[in-house]
Amino acid sequence: MAGTTAQTSDAQTSDTETICVIIAAKNAADTIQAAVKSALFENLVSEVVVVDDGSTDDTAQAARLADDGTGRLNIISLKVNQGPSAARNQAIAASSAPLIAILDADDFFFPGRFEPMLAESDWDMLADNIAFMADPSMAEAPERFEARSRSISLIEFVEGNISQRGKPRGETGFLKPVIRRSFLEEHGLRYDEKMRLGEDYDLYVRALARGARYKVIEHCGYGAVVRGNSLSARHRxxxxxxxxxxxxxxxxxxxxxxxxxxxxxxxxxxxxxxxxxxxxxxxxxxxxxxxxxxxxxxxxxxxxxxxxxxxxxxxxxxxxxxxxxxxAAPTAMRYLLPGVPVVEDRL
Incomplete structure:
Protein backbone atom coordinates (compact mmCIF):
# COMPACT_ATOMS: atom_id res chain seq x y z
CA MET A 1 0.00 0.00 0.00
CA ALA A 2 1.51 3.31 -1.05
CA GLY A 3 2.49 5.81 1.60
CA THR A 4 2.21 3.39 4.52
CA THR A 5 4.68 3.50 7.37
CA ALA A 6 7.25 0.71 7.40
CA GLN A 7 6.57 -1.88 10.07
CA THR A 8 10.16 -3.12 10.23
CA SER A 9 11.69 -2.95 13.71
CA ASP A 10 13.32 0.37 14.60
CA ALA A 11 15.89 -1.31 16.80
CA GLN A 12 19.52 -0.59 15.97
CA THR A 13 21.20 -3.25 13.87
CA SER A 14 22.40 -5.90 16.28
CA ASP A 15 25.83 -7.51 16.27
CA THR A 16 24.23 -10.78 15.17
CA GLU A 17 22.85 -9.40 11.89
CA THR A 18 24.95 -10.48 8.97
CA ILE A 19 25.00 -9.73 5.27
CA CYS A 20 24.48 -11.76 2.13
CA VAL A 21 26.34 -10.30 -0.85
CA ILE A 22 24.66 -11.06 -4.16
CA ILE A 23 26.65 -10.97 -7.40
CA ALA A 24 24.86 -11.52 -10.72
CA ALA A 25 27.50 -12.19 -13.37
CA LYS A 26 27.60 -12.81 -17.09
CA ASN A 27 30.92 -13.25 -18.89
CA ALA A 28 32.77 -11.64 -15.99
CA ALA A 29 35.74 -14.01 -15.74
CA ASP A 30 38.19 -11.09 -15.82
CA THR A 31 36.65 -9.26 -12.84
CA ILE A 32 34.59 -11.67 -10.72
CA GLN A 33 37.52 -12.95 -8.67
CA ALA A 34 38.34 -9.49 -7.31
CA ALA A 35 34.67 -8.84 -6.55
CA VAL A 36 34.25 -12.10 -4.62
CA LYS A 37 37.49 -11.63 -2.70
CA SER A 38 36.44 -8.15 -1.58
CA ALA A 39 33.10 -9.51 -0.34
CA LEU A 40 34.61 -12.48 1.52
CA PHE A 41 37.12 -10.14 3.17
CA GLU A 42 34.29 -8.45 5.10
CA ASN A 43 33.75 -9.90 8.59
CA LEU A 44 30.03 -9.05 8.61
CA VAL A 45 29.41 -11.02 5.40
CA SER A 46 28.05 -14.51 6.13
CA GLU A 47 27.10 -15.43 2.56
CA VAL A 48 28.33 -14.57 -0.93
CA VAL A 49 26.02 -15.86 -3.66
CA VAL A 50 27.32 -15.65 -7.22
CA VAL A 51 24.79 -16.38 -9.96
CA ASP A 52 26.60 -17.17 -13.22
CA ASP A 53 23.87 -16.05 -15.60
CA GLY A 54 24.49 -18.16 -18.69
CA SER A 55 28.10 -17.12 -19.21
CA THR A 56 30.06 -18.42 -22.19
CA ASP A 57 33.41 -17.86 -20.48
CA ASP A 58 34.92 -19.20 -17.24
CA THR A 59 33.03 -16.89 -14.87
CA ALA A 60 32.04 -19.67 -12.45
CA GLN A 61 35.55 -21.12 -12.29
CA ALA A 62 37.08 -17.68 -11.76
CA ALA A 63 34.68 -17.11 -8.87
CA ARG A 64 35.67 -20.45 -7.30
CA LEU A 65 39.32 -19.37 -7.35
CA ALA A 66 38.38 -16.62 -4.90
CA ASP A 67 36.93 -19.06 -2.33
CA ASP A 68 38.60 -18.59 1.05
CA GLY A 69 37.52 -21.97 2.45
CA THR A 70 35.12 -20.53 5.02
CA GLY A 71 32.06 -22.12 3.40
CA ARG A 72 30.45 -18.74 2.74
CA LEU A 73 30.67 -18.86 -1.08
CA ASN A 74 27.76 -20.32 -3.04
CA ILE A 75 27.94 -20.38 -6.86
CA ILE A 76 24.77 -20.97 -8.87
CA SER A 77 25.21 -21.60 -12.60
CA LEU A 78 22.34 -20.96 -15.01
CA LYS A 79 22.57 -22.67 -18.39
CA VAL A 80 20.53 -19.98 -20.13
CA ASN A 81 20.89 -16.25 -19.52
CA GLN A 82 17.86 -14.96 -17.61
CA GLY A 83 18.91 -11.37 -16.89
CA PRO A 84 20.06 -9.58 -13.75
CA SER A 85 16.63 -9.43 -12.12
CA ALA A 86 16.03 -13.18 -12.33
CA ALA A 87 19.61 -13.90 -11.24
CA ARG A 88 19.29 -11.68 -8.18
CA ASN A 89 15.92 -13.18 -7.25
CA GLN A 90 17.45 -16.65 -7.36
CA ALA A 91 20.28 -15.48 -5.11
CA ILE A 92 17.80 -13.99 -2.63
CA ALA A 93 15.88 -17.27 -2.59
CA ALA A 94 19.08 -19.27 -2.04
CA SER A 95 20.28 -17.17 0.90
CA SER A 96 19.10 -16.44 4.43
CA ALA A 97 21.14 -13.59 5.94
CA PRO A 98 18.91 -10.80 7.29
CA LEU A 99 20.67 -8.11 5.24
CA ILE A 100 21.21 -8.15 1.47
CA ALA A 101 23.90 -6.24 -0.43
CA ILE A 102 24.24 -6.08 -4.21
CA LEU A 103 27.72 -6.10 -5.76
CA ASP A 104 28.21 -5.78 -9.51
CA ALA A 105 30.57 -8.35 -10.98
CA ASP A 106 33.13 -5.76 -12.11
CA ASP A 107 33.04 -3.71 -8.88
CA PHE A 108 34.43 -4.32 -5.38
CA PHE A 109 34.15 -3.32 -1.74
CA PHE A 110 36.82 -1.30 0.01
CA PRO A 111 37.92 -3.07 3.24
CA GLY A 112 35.69 -2.31 6.19
CA ARG A 113 32.75 -1.12 4.13
CA PHE A 114 29.96 -2.30 6.36
CA GLU A 115 30.96 -1.36 9.92
CA PRO A 116 30.22 2.38 9.51
CA MET A 117 26.98 1.53 7.74
CA LEU A 118 25.64 -0.86 10.34
CA ALA A 119 26.34 1.65 13.09
CA GLU A 120 23.23 3.43 11.75
CA SER A 121 19.72 2.63 12.96
CA ASP A 122 16.15 3.17 11.74
CA TRP A 123 16.49 2.12 8.11
CA ASP A 124 15.20 -0.40 5.62
CA MET A 125 17.67 0.54 2.87
CA LEU A 126 21.08 2.00 3.67
CA ALA A 127 23.67 3.15 1.12
CA ASP A 128 27.15 4.62 1.37
CA ASN A 129 29.35 6.72 -0.88
CA ILE A 130 30.79 5.32 -4.12
CA ALA A 131 34.23 5.90 -5.67
CA PHE A 132 34.18 5.77 -9.48
CA MET A 133 37.34 4.88 -11.39
CA ALA A 134 38.37 3.85 -14.89
CA ASP A 135 40.55 0.96 -13.80
CA PRO A 136 40.81 -1.19 -10.66
CA SER A 137 44.52 -0.29 -10.48
CA MET A 138 43.31 3.17 -9.39
CA ALA A 139 41.75 1.60 -6.30
CA GLU A 140 43.95 3.09 -3.64
CA ALA A 141 42.36 3.61 -0.24
CA PRO A 142 39.48 6.06 -0.63
CA GLU A 143 39.41 9.37 1.14
CA ARG A 144 38.04 9.05 4.66
CA PHE A 145 34.78 10.92 5.05
CA GLU A 146 32.81 11.34 8.22
CA ALA A 147 29.93 8.85 8.36
CA ARG A 148 27.27 11.55 8.41
CA SER A 149 23.86 10.25 7.38
CA ARG A 150 20.71 11.66 5.83
CA SER A 151 17.42 10.29 4.59
CA ILE A 152 16.37 10.04 0.95
CA SER A 153 12.70 10.46 0.09
CA LEU A 154 10.91 8.81 -2.79
CA ILE A 155 10.73 12.19 -4.54
CA GLU A 156 14.46 12.90 -4.16
CA PHE A 157 15.36 9.40 -5.33
CA VAL A 158 13.25 9.60 -8.49
CA GLU A 159 14.39 13.15 -9.29
CA GLY A 160 17.98 11.92 -9.09
CA ASN A 161 17.20 9.45 -11.87
CA ILE A 162 15.97 12.08 -14.34
CA SER A 163 18.85 13.35 -16.44
CA GLN A 164 19.00 16.77 -18.08
CA ARG A 165 21.33 17.57 -20.91
CA GLY A 166 24.26 19.68 -19.76
CA LYS A 167 23.51 19.17 -16.08
CA PRO A 168 24.91 16.58 -13.68
CA ARG A 169 22.39 13.96 -12.68
CA GLY A 170 21.44 13.57 -9.02
CA GLU A 171 22.92 10.07 -9.35
CA THR A 172 20.78 8.50 -6.64
CA GLY A 173 20.24 5.58 -9.01
CA PHE A 174 23.91 4.60 -8.68
CA LEU A 175 23.66 4.06 -4.92
CA LYS A 176 24.11 0.45 -3.77
CA PRO A 177 22.05 0.09 -0.59
CA VAL A 178 22.04 -2.74 1.89
CA ILE A 179 18.41 -3.93 2.15
CA ARG A 180 16.62 -5.57 5.04
CA ARG A 181 15.29 -8.94 3.94
CA SER A 182 12.42 -8.58 6.40
CA PHE A 183 11.13 -5.50 4.55
CA LEU A 184 11.21 -7.31 1.21
CA GLU A 185 9.38 -10.27 2.69
CA GLU A 186 6.81 -8.17 4.52
CA HIS A 187 5.83 -6.35 1.32
CA GLY A 188 6.34 -9.20 -1.14
CA LEU A 189 9.02 -7.30 -3.06
CA ARG A 190 11.39 -8.85 -5.59
CA TYR A 191 13.10 -7.69 -8.77
CA ASP A 192 10.83 -7.53 -11.83
CA GLU A 193 12.25 -10.30 -14.02
CA LYS A 194 11.01 -8.67 -17.24
CA MET A 195 13.45 -5.81 -16.67
CA ARG A 196 17.08 -5.76 -17.81
CA LEU A 197 17.49 -2.00 -17.40
CA GLY A 198 16.57 0.05 -14.34
CA GLU A 199 15.65 -3.01 -12.27
CA ASP A 200 17.26 -1.46 -9.18
CA TYR A 201 15.38 1.82 -9.69
CA ASP A 202 12.08 -0.04 -9.98
CA LEU A 203 12.63 -2.11 -6.83
CA TYR A 204 13.71 0.88 -4.77
CA VAL A 205 10.79 3.05 -5.91
CA ARG A 206 8.31 0.30 -5.07
CA ALA A 207 9.94 -0.08 -1.65
CA LEU A 208 9.87 3.68 -1.01
CA ALA A 209 6.22 3.80 -2.09
CA ARG A 210 5.52 1.25 0.65
CA GLY A 211 7.18 3.34 3.31
CA ALA A 212 10.79 2.13 3.22
CA ARG A 213 13.21 4.29 5.19
CA TYR A 214 16.20 5.00 2.94
CA LYS A 215 19.36 6.46 4.47
CA VAL A 216 22.77 7.24 2.97
CA ILE A 217 26.09 7.95 4.66
CA GLU A 218 29.04 9.87 3.21
CA HIS A 219 31.61 7.22 4.19
CA CYS A 220 32.91 5.49 1.03
CA GLY A 221 33.02 1.69 0.91
CA TYR A 222 32.01 0.80 -2.67
CA GLY A 223 34.37 0.91 -5.65
CA ALA A 224 32.73 1.15 -9.09
CA VAL A 225 34.70 0.58 -12.27
CA VAL A 226 33.25 2.67 -15.11
CA ARG A 227 33.20 0.83 -18.42
CA GLY A 228 31.76 2.20 -21.65
CA ASN A 229 30.81 -1.34 -22.75
CA SER A 230 28.75 -2.15 -19.67
CA LEU A 231 25.36 -3.81 -20.06
CA SER A 232 23.59 -0.63 -18.99
CA ALA A 233 25.40 1.29 -21.73
CA ARG A 234 24.18 -1.22 -24.34
CA HIS A 235 20.51 -1.43 -23.44
CA ARG A 236 17.95 -2.34 -26.07
CA ALA A 328 32.79 8.46 -19.93
CA ALA A 329 35.40 6.90 -17.68
CA PRO A 330 36.82 9.23 -15.00
CA THR A 331 40.52 10.07 -15.34
CA ALA A 332 40.88 10.07 -11.55
CA MET A 333 38.91 8.61 -8.67
CA ARG A 334 35.77 10.65 -8.07
CA TYR A 335 33.08 10.30 -5.44
CA LEU A 336 29.37 10.07 -5.91
CA LEU A 337 28.61 12.18 -2.84
CA PRO A 338 30.41 15.17 -1.36
CA GLY A 339 31.76 14.50 2.10
CA VAL A 340 33.52 16.04 5.06
CA PRO A 341 37.04 14.56 5.36
CA VAL A 342 37.95 13.02 8.68
CA VAL A 343 40.43 15.25 10.50
CA GLU A 344 43.24 13.14 11.95
CA ASP A 345 44.39 13.95 15.47
CA ARG A 346 47.88 15.40 15.45
CA LEU A 347 49.81 15.17 18.71
Whole structure:
Protein backbone atom coordinates (compact mmCIF):
# COMPACT_ATOMS: atom_id res chain seq x y z
CA MET A 1 0.00 0.00 0.00
CA ALA A 2 1.51 3.31 -1.05
CA GLY A 3 2.49 5.81 1.60
CA THR A 4 2.21 3.39 4.52
CA THR A 5 4.68 3.50 7.37
CA ALA A 6 7.25 0.71 7.40
CA GLN A 7 6.57 -1.88 10.07
CA THR A 8 10.16 -3.12 10.23
CA SER A 9 11.69 -2.95 13.71
CA ASP A 10 13.32 0.37 14.60
CA ALA A 11 15.89 -1.31 16.80
CA GLN A 12 19.52 -0.59 15.97
CA THR A 13 21.20 -3.25 13.87
CA SER A 14 22.40 -5.90 16.28
CA ASP A 15 25.83 -7.51 16.27
CA THR A 16 24.23 -10.78 15.17
CA GLU A 17 22.85 -9.40 11.89
CA THR A 18 24.95 -10.48 8.97
CA ILE A 19 25.00 -9.73 5.27
CA CYS A 20 24.48 -11.76 2.13
CA VAL A 21 26.34 -10.30 -0.85
CA ILE A 22 24.66 -11.06 -4.16
CA ILE A 23 26.65 -10.97 -7.40
CA ALA A 24 24.86 -11.52 -10.72
CA ALA A 25 27.50 -12.19 -13.37
CA LYS A 26 27.60 -12.81 -17.09
CA ASN A 27 30.92 -13.25 -18.89
CA ALA A 28 32.77 -11.64 -15.99
CA ALA A 29 35.74 -14.01 -15.74
CA ASP A 30 38.19 -11.09 -15.82
CA THR A 31 36.65 -9.26 -12.84
CA ILE A 32 34.59 -11.67 -10.72
CA GLN A 33 37.52 -12.95 -8.67
CA ALA A 34 38.34 -9.49 -7.31
CA ALA A 35 34.67 -8.84 -6.55
CA VAL A 36 34.25 -12.10 -4.62
CA LYS A 37 37.49 -11.63 -2.70
CA SER A 38 36.44 -8.15 -1.58
CA ALA A 39 33.10 -9.51 -0.34
CA LEU A 40 34.61 -12.48 1.52
CA PHE A 41 37.12 -10.14 3.17
CA GLU A 42 34.29 -8.45 5.10
CA ASN A 43 33.75 -9.90 8.59
CA LEU A 44 30.03 -9.05 8.61
CA VAL A 45 29.41 -11.02 5.40
CA SER A 46 28.05 -14.51 6.13
CA GLU A 47 27.10 -15.43 2.56
CA VAL A 48 28.33 -14.57 -0.93
CA VAL A 49 26.02 -15.86 -3.66
CA VAL A 50 27.32 -15.65 -7.22
CA VAL A 51 24.79 -16.38 -9.96
CA ASP A 52 26.60 -17.17 -13.22
CA ASP A 53 23.87 -16.05 -15.60
CA GLY A 54 24.49 -18.16 -18.69
CA SER A 55 28.10 -17.12 -19.21
CA THR A 56 30.06 -18.42 -22.19
CA ASP A 57 33.41 -17.86 -20.48
CA ASP A 58 34.92 -19.20 -17.24
CA THR A 59 33.03 -16.89 -14.87
CA ALA A 60 32.04 -19.67 -12.45
CA GLN A 61 35.55 -21.12 -12.29
CA ALA A 62 37.08 -17.68 -11.76
CA ALA A 63 34.68 -17.11 -8.87
CA ARG A 64 35.67 -20.45 -7.30
CA LEU A 65 39.32 -19.37 -7.35
CA ALA A 66 38.38 -16.62 -4.90
CA ASP A 67 36.93 -19.06 -2.33
CA ASP A 68 38.60 -18.59 1.05
CA GLY A 69 37.52 -21.97 2.45
CA THR A 70 35.12 -20.53 5.02
CA GLY A 71 32.06 -22.12 3.40
CA ARG A 72 30.45 -18.74 2.74
CA LEU A 73 30.67 -18.86 -1.08
CA ASN A 74 27.76 -20.32 -3.04
CA ILE A 75 27.94 -20.38 -6.86
CA ILE A 76 24.77 -20.97 -8.87
CA SER A 77 25.21 -21.60 -12.60
CA LEU A 78 22.34 -20.96 -15.01
CA LYS A 79 22.57 -22.67 -18.39
CA VAL A 80 20.53 -19.98 -20.13
CA ASN A 81 20.89 -16.25 -19.52
CA GLN A 82 17.86 -14.96 -17.61
CA GLY A 83 18.91 -11.37 -16.89
CA PRO A 84 20.06 -9.58 -13.75
CA SER A 85 16.63 -9.43 -12.12
CA ALA A 86 16.03 -13.18 -12.33
CA ALA A 87 19.61 -13.90 -11.24
CA ARG A 88 19.29 -11.68 -8.18
CA ASN A 89 15.92 -13.18 -7.25
CA GLN A 90 17.45 -16.65 -7.36
CA ALA A 91 20.28 -15.48 -5.11
CA ILE A 92 17.80 -13.99 -2.63
CA ALA A 93 15.88 -17.27 -2.59
CA ALA A 94 19.08 -19.27 -2.04
CA SER A 95 20.28 -17.17 0.90
CA SER A 96 19.10 -16.44 4.43
CA ALA A 97 21.14 -13.59 5.94
CA PRO A 98 18.91 -10.80 7.29
CA LEU A 99 20.67 -8.11 5.24
CA ILE A 100 21.21 -8.15 1.47
CA ALA A 101 23.90 -6.24 -0.43
CA ILE A 102 24.24 -6.08 -4.21
CA LEU A 103 27.72 -6.10 -5.76
CA ASP A 104 28.21 -5.78 -9.51
CA ALA A 105 30.57 -8.35 -10.98
CA ASP A 106 33.13 -5.76 -12.11
CA ASP A 107 33.04 -3.71 -8.88
CA PHE A 108 34.43 -4.32 -5.38
CA PHE A 109 34.15 -3.32 -1.74
CA PHE A 110 36.82 -1.30 0.01
CA PRO A 111 37.92 -3.07 3.24
CA GLY A 112 35.69 -2.31 6.19
CA ARG A 113 32.75 -1.12 4.13
CA PHE A 114 29.96 -2.30 6.36
CA GLU A 115 30.96 -1.36 9.92
CA PRO A 116 30.22 2.38 9.51
CA MET A 117 26.98 1.53 7.74
CA LEU A 118 25.64 -0.86 10.34
CA ALA A 119 26.34 1.65 13.09
CA GLU A 120 23.23 3.43 11.75
CA SER A 121 19.72 2.63 12.96
CA ASP A 122 16.15 3.17 11.74
CA TRP A 123 16.49 2.12 8.11
CA ASP A 124 15.20 -0.40 5.62
CA MET A 125 17.67 0.54 2.87
CA LEU A 126 21.08 2.00 3.67
CA ALA A 127 23.67 3.15 1.12
CA ASP A 128 27.15 4.62 1.37
CA ASN A 129 29.35 6.72 -0.88
CA ILE A 130 30.79 5.32 -4.12
CA ALA A 131 34.23 5.90 -5.67
CA PHE A 132 34.18 5.77 -9.48
CA MET A 133 37.34 4.88 -11.39
CA ALA A 134 38.37 3.85 -14.89
CA ASP A 135 40.55 0.96 -13.80
CA PRO A 136 40.81 -1.19 -10.66
CA SER A 137 44.52 -0.29 -10.48
CA MET A 138 43.31 3.17 -9.39
CA ALA A 139 41.75 1.60 -6.30
CA GLU A 140 43.95 3.09 -3.64
CA ALA A 141 42.36 3.61 -0.24
CA PRO A 142 39.48 6.06 -0.63
CA GLU A 143 39.41 9.37 1.14
CA ARG A 144 38.04 9.05 4.66
CA PHE A 145 34.78 10.92 5.05
CA GLU A 146 32.81 11.34 8.22
CA ALA A 147 29.93 8.85 8.36
CA ARG A 148 27.27 11.55 8.41
CA SER A 149 23.86 10.25 7.38
CA ARG A 150 20.71 11.66 5.83
CA SER A 151 17.42 10.29 4.59
CA ILE A 152 16.37 10.04 0.95
CA SER A 153 12.70 10.46 0.09
CA LEU A 154 10.91 8.81 -2.79
CA ILE A 155 10.73 12.19 -4.54
CA GLU A 156 14.46 12.90 -4.16
CA PHE A 157 15.36 9.40 -5.33
CA VAL A 158 13.25 9.60 -8.49
CA GLU A 159 14.39 13.15 -9.29
CA GLY A 160 17.98 11.92 -9.09
CA ASN A 161 17.20 9.45 -11.87
CA ILE A 162 15.97 12.08 -14.34
CA SER A 163 18.85 13.35 -16.44
CA GLN A 164 19.00 16.77 -18.08
CA ARG A 165 21.33 17.57 -20.91
CA GLY A 166 24.26 19.68 -19.76
CA LYS A 167 23.51 19.17 -16.08
CA PRO A 168 24.91 16.58 -13.68
CA ARG A 169 22.39 13.96 -12.68
CA GLY A 170 21.44 13.57 -9.02
CA GLU A 171 22.92 10.07 -9.35
CA THR A 172 20.78 8.50 -6.64
CA GLY A 173 20.24 5.58 -9.01
CA PHE A 174 23.91 4.60 -8.68
CA LEU A 175 23.66 4.06 -4.92
CA LYS A 176 24.11 0.45 -3.77
CA PRO A 177 22.05 0.09 -0.59
CA VAL A 178 22.04 -2.74 1.89
CA ILE A 179 18.41 -3.93 2.15
CA ARG A 180 16.62 -5.57 5.04
CA ARG A 181 15.29 -8.94 3.94
CA SER A 182 12.42 -8.58 6.40
CA PHE A 183 11.13 -5.50 4.55
CA LEU A 184 11.21 -7.31 1.21
CA GLU A 185 9.38 -10.27 2.69
CA GLU A 186 6.81 -8.17 4.52
CA HIS A 187 5.83 -6.35 1.32
CA GLY A 188 6.34 -9.20 -1.14
CA LEU A 189 9.02 -7.30 -3.06
CA ARG A 190 11.39 -8.85 -5.59
CA TYR A 191 13.10 -7.69 -8.77
CA ASP A 192 10.83 -7.53 -11.83
CA GLU A 193 12.25 -10.30 -14.02
CA LYS A 194 11.01 -8.67 -17.24
CA MET A 195 13.45 -5.81 -16.67
CA ARG A 196 17.08 -5.76 -17.81
CA LEU A 197 17.49 -2.00 -17.40
CA GLY A 198 16.57 0.05 -14.34
CA GLU A 199 15.65 -3.01 -12.27
CA ASP A 200 17.26 -1.46 -9.18
CA TYR A 201 15.38 1.82 -9.69
CA ASP A 202 12.08 -0.04 -9.98
CA LEU A 203 12.63 -2.11 -6.83
CA TYR A 204 13.71 0.88 -4.77
CA VAL A 205 10.79 3.05 -5.91
CA ARG A 206 8.31 0.30 -5.07
CA ALA A 207 9.94 -0.08 -1.65
CA LEU A 208 9.87 3.68 -1.01
CA ALA A 209 6.22 3.80 -2.09
CA ARG A 210 5.52 1.25 0.65
CA GLY A 211 7.18 3.34 3.31
CA ALA A 212 10.79 2.13 3.22
CA ARG A 213 13.21 4.29 5.19
CA TYR A 214 16.20 5.00 2.94
CA LYS A 215 19.36 6.46 4.47
CA VAL A 216 22.77 7.24 2.97
CA ILE A 217 26.09 7.95 4.66
CA GLU A 218 29.04 9.87 3.21
CA HIS A 219 31.61 7.22 4.19
CA CYS A 220 32.91 5.49 1.03
CA GLY A 221 33.02 1.69 0.91
CA TYR A 222 32.01 0.80 -2.67
CA GLY A 223 34.37 0.91 -5.65
CA ALA A 224 32.73 1.15 -9.09
CA VAL A 225 34.70 0.58 -12.27
CA VAL A 226 33.25 2.67 -15.11
CA ARG A 227 33.20 0.83 -18.42
CA GLY A 228 31.76 2.20 -21.65
CA ASN A 229 30.81 -1.34 -22.75
CA SER A 230 28.75 -2.15 -19.67
CA LEU A 231 25.36 -3.81 -20.06
CA SER A 232 23.59 -0.63 -18.99
CA ALA A 233 25.40 1.29 -21.73
CA ARG A 234 24.18 -1.22 -24.34
CA HIS A 235 20.51 -1.43 -23.44
CA ARG A 236 17.95 -2.34 -26.07
CA UNK A 237 14.97 -0.31 -27.18
CA UNK A 238 12.74 -2.95 -25.57
CA UNK A 239 14.50 -2.39 -22.24
CA UNK A 240 13.48 1.28 -22.27
CA UNK A 241 9.90 0.23 -22.87
CA UNK A 242 9.98 -2.11 -19.88
CA UNK A 243 11.34 0.74 -17.75
CA UNK A 244 8.62 3.29 -18.57
CA UNK A 245 5.98 0.58 -18.24
CA UNK A 246 7.34 -0.16 -14.75
CA UNK A 247 6.66 3.47 -13.86
CA UNK A 248 3.13 3.10 -15.24
CA UNK A 249 2.58 0.08 -13.02
CA UNK A 250 3.63 2.09 -9.96
CA UNK A 251 1.38 4.98 -11.03
CA UNK A 252 -1.59 2.61 -11.19
CA UNK A 253 -1.68 2.51 -7.38
CA UNK A 254 -4.60 4.81 -6.42
CA UNK A 255 -3.06 5.41 -2.98
CA UNK A 256 0.19 6.84 -4.37
CA UNK A 257 0.62 10.38 -2.92
CA UNK A 258 0.22 13.22 -5.41
CA UNK A 259 3.78 14.54 -5.04
CA UNK A 260 5.17 11.07 -5.70
CA UNK A 261 2.79 10.64 -8.62
CA UNK A 262 4.03 13.87 -10.20
CA UNK A 263 7.72 13.01 -10.05
CA UNK A 264 7.23 9.40 -11.21
CA UNK A 265 5.16 10.73 -14.12
CA UNK A 266 8.07 13.01 -15.07
CA UNK A 267 10.46 10.07 -14.95
CA UNK A 268 8.09 7.94 -17.04
CA UNK A 269 7.78 10.68 -19.65
CA UNK A 270 11.56 11.15 -19.71
CA UNK A 271 12.12 7.44 -20.36
CA UNK A 272 9.24 7.28 -22.86
CA UNK A 273 10.84 10.08 -24.89
CA UNK A 274 14.12 8.14 -24.97
CA UNK A 275 12.24 5.02 -26.03
CA UNK A 276 10.45 6.80 -28.89
CA UNK A 277 13.74 8.24 -30.14
CA UNK A 278 15.34 4.80 -30.16
CA UNK A 279 12.26 3.23 -31.77
CA UNK A 280 12.34 5.89 -34.51
CA UNK A 281 15.99 5.11 -35.23
CA UNK A 282 15.24 1.37 -35.28
CA UNK A 283 12.47 1.84 -37.84
CA UNK A 284 14.74 4.04 -39.94
CA UNK A 285 17.57 1.50 -39.86
CA UNK A 286 15.28 -1.40 -40.76
CA UNK A 287 12.87 0.18 -43.23
CA UNK A 288 14.25 3.54 -44.33
CA UNK A 289 13.53 7.21 -43.70
CA UNK A 290 10.01 7.18 -45.15
CA UNK A 291 8.88 4.46 -42.78
CA UNK A 292 10.46 6.32 -39.86
CA UNK A 293 8.59 9.52 -40.74
CA UNK A 294 5.34 7.56 -40.96
CA UNK A 295 6.09 6.01 -37.58
CA UNK A 296 6.61 9.42 -36.04
CA UNK A 297 3.45 10.86 -37.63
CA UNK A 298 1.52 8.24 -35.75
CA UNK A 299 3.02 9.53 -32.49
CA UNK A 300 2.92 13.27 -32.93
CA UNK A 301 2.94 13.92 -29.19
CA UNK A 302 6.53 12.58 -29.13
CA UNK A 303 7.69 14.41 -32.28
CA UNK A 304 9.23 17.36 -30.38
CA UNK A 305 11.24 15.07 -28.09
CA UNK A 306 12.40 12.87 -30.96
CA UNK A 307 13.33 15.89 -33.09
CA UNK A 308 15.31 17.41 -30.22
CA UNK A 309 17.17 14.14 -29.61
CA UNK A 310 18.02 13.85 -33.31
CA UNK A 311 19.32 17.43 -33.32
CA UNK A 312 21.63 16.75 -30.39
CA UNK A 313 22.78 13.47 -31.96
CA UNK A 314 23.87 15.40 -35.04
CA UNK A 315 25.44 18.15 -32.94
CA UNK A 316 27.44 15.60 -30.97
CA UNK A 317 28.53 13.89 -34.19
CA UNK A 318 29.62 17.25 -35.63
CA UNK A 319 31.64 17.98 -32.50
CA UNK A 320 33.07 14.48 -32.45
CA UNK A 321 31.46 13.72 -29.12
CA UNK A 322 29.84 10.31 -29.53
CA UNK A 323 30.34 9.07 -25.97
CA UNK A 324 27.55 9.91 -23.50
CA UNK A 325 28.79 11.77 -20.45
CA UNK A 326 27.43 9.05 -18.15
CA UNK A 327 29.58 6.43 -19.90
CA ALA A 328 32.79 8.46 -19.93
CA ALA A 329 35.40 6.90 -17.68
CA PRO A 330 36.82 9.23 -15.00
CA THR A 331 40.52 10.07 -15.34
CA ALA A 332 40.88 10.07 -11.55
CA MET A 333 38.91 8.61 -8.67
CA ARG A 334 35.77 10.65 -8.07
CA TYR A 335 33.08 10.30 -5.44
CA LEU A 336 29.37 10.07 -5.91
CA LEU A 337 28.61 12.18 -2.84
CA PRO A 338 30.41 15.17 -1.36
CA GLY A 339 31.76 14.50 2.10
CA VAL A 340 33.52 16.04 5.06
CA PRO A 341 37.04 14.56 5.36
CA VAL A 342 37.95 13.02 8.68
CA VAL A 343 40.43 15.25 10.50
CA GLU A 344 43.24 13.14 11.95
CA ASP A 345 44.39 13.95 15.47
CA ARG A 346 47.88 15.40 15.45
CA LEU A 347 49.81 15.17 18.71
Missing amino acids: THDLRMLYEADEAILSDPLLPMAARDVITRHRDHIRARYEHRAFLDVKAQNGGGAAISYLLGRLQFAPAVSTAIFYDKLDAFRGNSTPAAA
